[in-house]
Amino acid sequence: MAPYRVLISDKLGADGVALFESADDVDVDIRPGLSEDELCDCIGDYDALVIRSGSKVTDRVIEAADRLRVIGRAGVGIDNVDVDAATRRGIIVMNTPEANTTATAEHALALLLASARDVVAAHNNVAGGGWDRSSFTGTELRGKVLGVIGFGRVGRAVAARALAFDMTVMAYDPFVSERVARDAKVELADLDEVLAAADFLTLHTSLSDETRNLINAERLAVMKPTATVVNAARGGLVDAAATAAALDEGRLRAVAIDVFAEEPPPADHPLVGHPKVIHTPHLGASTTEAQRGVAIEIAEQVLDALRDARITNSVNLAFAPGLDFARANTFITLASKMGRLQAAMAEGQIESVELELYAEDAEDLMRPVAAGLLKGLLDAAMPDTVNFINAPLVARDHGLKISRSVGLGRPDYVNQITCRVQWEDGERTVSGAVFAEDRGRIVQISGYRFEADPTGTVLLMLNDDVPGVVGAVGNVLGQYHINIAEWRLGRDIGRHEALSFINLDSEPDEEVLESLRTLDAVTKATIIRL
Numbered sequence: 001m002a003p004y005r006v007l008i009s010d011k012l013g014a015d016g017v018a019l020f021e022s023a024d025d026v027d028v029d030i031r032p033g034l035s036e037d038e039l040c041d042c043i044g045d046y047d048a049l050v051i052r053s054g055s056k057v058t059d060r061v062i063e064a065a066d067r068l069r070v071i072g073r074a075g076v077g078i079d080n081v082d083v084d085a086a087t088r089r090g091i092i093v094m095n096t097p098e099a100n101t102t103a104t105a106e107h108a109l110a111l112l113l114a115s116a117r118d119v120v121a122a123h124n125n126v127a128g129g130g131w132d133r134s135s136f137t138g139t140e141l142r143g144k145v146l147g148v149i150g151f152g153r154v155g156r157a158v159a160a161r162a163l164a165f166d167m168t169v170m171a172y173d174p175f176v177s178e179r180v181a182r183d184a185k186v187e188l189a190d191l192d193e194v195l196a197a198a199d200f201l202t203l204h205t206s207l208s209d210e211t212r213n214l215i216n217a218e219r220l221a222v223m224k225p226t227a228t229v230v231n232a233a234r235g236g237l238v239d240a241a242a243t244a245a246a247l248d249e250g251r252l253r254a255v256a257i258d259v260f261a262e263e264p265p266p267a268d269h270p271l272v273g274h275p276k277v278i279h280t281p282h283l284g285a286s287t288t289e290a291q292r293g294v295a296i297e298i299a300e301q302v303l304d305a306l307r308d309a310r311i312t313n314s315v316n317l318a319f320a321p322g323l324d325f326a327r328a329n330t331f332i333t334l335a336s337k338m339g340r341l342q343a344a345m346a347e348g349q350i351e352s353v354e355l356e357l358y359a360e361d362a363e364d365l366m367r368p369v370a371a372g373l374l375k376g377l378l379d380a381a382m383p384d385t386v387n388f389i390n391a392p393l394v395a396r397d398h399g400l401k402i403s404r405s406v407g408l409g410r411p412d413y414v415n416q417i418t419c420r421v422q423w424e425d426g427e428r429t430v431s432g433a434v435f436a437e438d439r440g441r442i443v444q445i446s447g448y449r450f451e452a453d454p455t456g457t458v459l460l461m462l463n464d465d466v467p468g469v470v471g472a473v474g475n476v477l478g479q480y481h482i483n484i485a486e487w488r489l490g491r492d493i494g495r496h497e498a499l500s501f502i503n504l505d506s507e508p509d510e511e512v513l514e515s516l517r518t519l520d521a522v523t524k525a526t527i528i529r530l
Contacts, residue, residue: 001025003024003025003026003027004025004026004027004047004048004306005026005027005028005029005045005046005047005048006020006026006027006028006029006046006047006048006049006050006302006306007028007029007031007042007043007046007048007049007050008020008028008029008030008031008032008050008051009031009032009033009034009039009049009050009051009054009055010032010050010051010052010053010054010055010074011032011052011054012030012050012052012074012295012298012299013074013291013292013294013295013296014295015292015295015296015299016050016074016294016295016296016298016299017030017295017299019296019299019300019303020050020299020302020303023303025307026303026306029046032054033054034055036056036058036060036061039055039056039057039061039064040060040061040064041064043061043064043065043068044064044065044066044067045067046065046067046068047067047068047069047070047306048068048069048070048071048072048302048305048306049065049068049070049071049072050072050074050298050299050302051071051072051073051074051080051081052073052074052075053075053077053080054080055080056080057071057080057081057082057086058082058085059082059085061082062082062085062086062089062091063085063089065089065091068089068091069091069092069305069306070091070092070093070094070302070305070306071086071091071092071093071094072094072095072298072299072301072302073093073094073095073096073298074095074096074294074295074297074298075095075096075100075285075294076095076096076097076100077095078093078095078315081093083315083316086316087316091316092305092311092314092316093314093315093316094298094301094302094305094311094312094313094314094315095298095313095315096293096294096297096298096301096313097153097313097390098153098297099285099290099293099294099297100284100285100290100293100294101153101154101157102157102289102290103284103285103286103287103289103290104154104157104232104284104285105154105157105158105161106161106287107232107258107280107283107284107286108154108158108202108204108230108232108258108284109158109161109162111230111232111256111257111258111278111280112141112146112200112202112228112230112256113141114256114278115228115230115254115255115256115278116138116139116140116141116200116228117136117138117139118136118137118138119278120278121135121136121275122136139199139226141162141165141166141167141200142165142166142167143166143167143168144167144168144199144200145167145168145169145170145197145198145199145200146158146159146162146167146168146169146170146198146199146200146201146202147170147171147172147194147195147197147198147200147201147202148169148170148171148172148186148194148202148204149171149172149173149191149194149201149202149203149204149205149214150172150173150203150204150205150206150233150382151171151172151173151176151180151181151184151186151188151204152173152204152205152382152394152397154204154232154233155171155173155202155204155205156184158202158204159171159184159186160184163185167200168187169184169185169186169187170186170187170188170189170193170194170197170198171186171187171188171189171194172188172189172190172191172193172194173188173205173381173398174349174381175349175350175377175378175381175382175395175398175400176188176398176399177349177351177398177399177400178399179399180397180398180399191219192219192222195219195222195223196222196223196224198223198224198227199224199226199227199228200227200228200230201215201223201227201228201229201230202229202230202231202232203215203229203230203231203232203233203234203237203238204232204233205233205234205237205381205382206233206234206381206382207233207234207236207237208380208381208382210380210381211234211236211237212236212237213236213237213238213239213242214237214238215229215231215237215238215239215242215243216239216242217239217242217245217246220242220243220246220251220252221251223251223252225250225251225252225253226253227252227253228252228253228254228255228256229243229252229254229255229256230255230256230257231255231256231257231258231259232257232258232259232284233259234259235257235259235260235261235262235263236261238255238257240261240269240270240271241270243255243270243271244270244271244274247274247276247277252276253276254276254277254278255271255274255276255277255278256277256278256279257271257277257278257279257280258279258280258281258282258283258284259282259284260282263281263282264281297313301313313390314387315387315388315390316387316388324361326438327361327434327438328364328365328368330434330438330439330440331359331365331368331369331372331415331417331434331440332368332369332371332372332388333372333440334372334417334432334434334440334441334454335355335369335370335372335373335376335417335419335432336372336373336375336376336379337376337432337440337442337454337455337530338373338376338417338419338430338432338442338454339372339373339374339375339376339377339378339379339419340376340377340379340380340528340529340530341376341430341442341445341454341528341530342376342377342419342421342428342430343376343377343378343379343380343381344380344460344526344528345428345445345460345526345528346421346423346428347423347425347426348423348424348425348426349423349424350377350400350421350422350423351399351400351401351422351423351424352400352401352402352403352421352422353373353374353377353395353400353401353402353403353419353420353421353422354403354404354405354419354420354421354422355369355370355373355402355403355404355405355417355418355419356404356405356406356411356416356417356418356419357369357404357405357406357407357416357417357418358406358407358411358413358414358415358416358417358418359414359415359416359434360414360415362406362407363406366404366406368388369417370392370402370404371388371391371392372388372391373417373419374386374391374392374394374395374400374402375387375388375391377395377400377421378391378394378395378398382394412431412433412443412444413433413434413435413443414433415433415434415435416431416432416433416434416443417431417432417433418430418431418432418444419431428445428446429444429445429446430442430444430445431443431444432454433451440454441453441454442454442501444490445490445499445501446499447490447492448490448491448492448498448499449490450488450489450490450499450501451488452486452488452501452503453486453488453503454530455503455530456485456503456504456505456529456530457503457504457505457506457507457527457528457529457530458501458502458503458504458527458528458529458530459500459502459504459508459516459525459526459527460499460500460501460502460524460525460526460527460528461473461499461500461502461516461522461524461525461526462497462498462499462500462522462523462524462525463497463498463500463519463521463522463523464496464497464498464520464521464523465491465492465493465496465497465498466496466521468521469498469519469521469522470487472519472521473500473502473516473519473522476512476515476516476519477504477508477512477516479515480508480511480512480515481506482504482505482506482508482512483504483505483506484502484503484504484505485503485504485505486502486503487500487501487502487503488500488501488502489501497523507527507529508527513525513526513527
């Protein structure tokens, strides 16, 4: 058999390269710095592509990859890979999510310590010939409160180290259970509670529409004027202008950042060069050990995948042999949309999930469908982290209890998915069904039954089941030029209530929702993005 051909198109650690070069069944080419056109021209000759952050694996590149089986990203972020295009072509995309954990956690702590003791300013003073000890009176970590936003791998590693400094640690993470926090000796609290209590705040959450500018003027106003903000996660989490204003006005003691929304940052960035800011050029994973670990891990993973030995840290889904990809994808997509619905509607922290699947090939479908459901549940909070392969593990790590069953009970539809989630004071059931031509539809939310298309922008509305509601809601949406694409309604005749599932052509802002909520018959109105 001809050897597997591997292209390394970014700089990779020597130990990882050595693993490829020493493999008898592999021919490896190292060609860093290829443009998209150059990558398109050559990628058709390779079975595997190994990248870091420099190479852009676009839909064009994947379309030209006639024999490509594996894309290996040495690192965590995969925003430079068109994962959907790769999945459509059956190409495995994998990353190395754990190798950088210690390095990133230690760098966050280094920034925190340097900021607490004014290390950079004091160093510069001595380097310039000064000895101004009185200007650099710092603050101790002992007895202080560390607020951790995002309690995943890195957040937990930072918390464990902070406890060794006798700090009190509070964490905010909507997908972490009290049990997980208790085991880590950390107090779980709401975001505002963490912000108000924190002497030091460290960010370890992913970047999404929900978390962009998480630290903004409104939230900075909640914090102590003696607090310090540390960001070694994603640059877009912090509103730079609002943070600079808080520093200038004495409403924030200091900031320490390793990441920027645009890298390198522009010369007029409001935090670069600020006297109360410590900044480093995205060094979180830049240790000898981390770089070596990332290189070795991705080399081992790619070689295993090429040899059909095992698939590790795949960010897209591996299917059971013989499973119809198109059919499975319809079930997985529907389950993921159901998970997003449940997450958006939950009235508390989801503690347990029950999944029931009814289909002729339910046994083969169950694992990917469960992964799709869990990905949907977790997606809003951690879009850069969770994927179809790691969703069950991430859910388990966050203390989410999961049960699965195949073909129990008597379903309303031949191909049906039912998901029940529970929180402390309640529960909700959502069911979906797959119809002919691979159409996935939501068919039940709690006691309300209808057939709705779970795509795009959805207005979910609970209202009294009385005449005139449809006209009144239509008038409000019309006044704001919001077009209704489809309106599905389920009724609870006994309670005289109705639940509307309304697909919209554009997303209304908060003013529109407030106008809807002022209608006498409307009890709730929520926008969900599916």
